[in-house]
Amino acid sequence: MNRTHIVLVFLCCLLMHGCKTRSATEGNKINVVCTTTMIYDAIQQIFDTTLNVYALMKPGTDPHTYKASAGEVKLLKASDVILYNGLNLEGKIAQTLENLKKTNKSIAVTDFLNQDDLIFIDEKIPDPHVWFDIPLWQMAIQSVVLEIVSRYKNYFSVEQLDYISKNEENYLVELTEAHLEAIRMFEMIPQEKRILITAHDAFNYFGKAYNFQVLGLQGISTASEHGLKDIIDMINLIVENRIPAIFIESTIQEKSVKAVIEGCKSKGYSLKLGGVLYSDATGPKHLGHHTLAGAFRHNVHQIYNALKDE
């Protein structure tokens, strides 16, 4: 074989490798990185082994303050698709995600939502905690699934598309059941008792869906500060309205919530700790709280038990 032949063989190999269509049944699967545990849960359940699905954040990670390590930035850059919440939820890595959008790699789940369905703080800042509006979240996830399937149409086999569609249906049904269960349970709590006080404003969509007045010690981002005055105002409001319970969030330190309980105690009012709610991340697998439906159900039961009539 002379030198020209060697070059030709090399070029053919290169072309064949470059043109090779990726397939979900072979070893060269599409790599998808999901930022939050809520997005990971949806994509993992629906696509299962047809994609390599990675979660950037873990249960208990606060997405507002999350910073990617060097290894995680590498994972983001090496991935084929990045799915993130958007609306500035992932505040510290928002710019990295936005930059990767230019290469058509990152997809914001909330980009598929109608602006009219979003809750705005001060009329201009959209609240990013959309997963607590179950029908809205279902719509967003359906759009994401459609986007991935159409982006990689030759990648999935007919059988795999059928499998994905069945998984998607199961995922949506489980969420609908959790949503209906919430409606049924909260019907038993009188309207005047539907006041939900948590560590930060993660539950505005939840409040809108189930008719709760929602108050957070911090704003919609945990990166914001809350001062002594906020705590004192909250204590006065709780005591005046005889609000029975306050909740801790799994992704936030509990010291401000504890300060409110202590403050109420000093005014002779016993404020109950309603337990831990999953706000910006799902929970551990051994409790069945690693899925959005599982975490959501846990929240509904905690709120119901703390606010129902004794």
Ligand SMILES: [Zn+2]
């Ligand atoms: Zn939050």
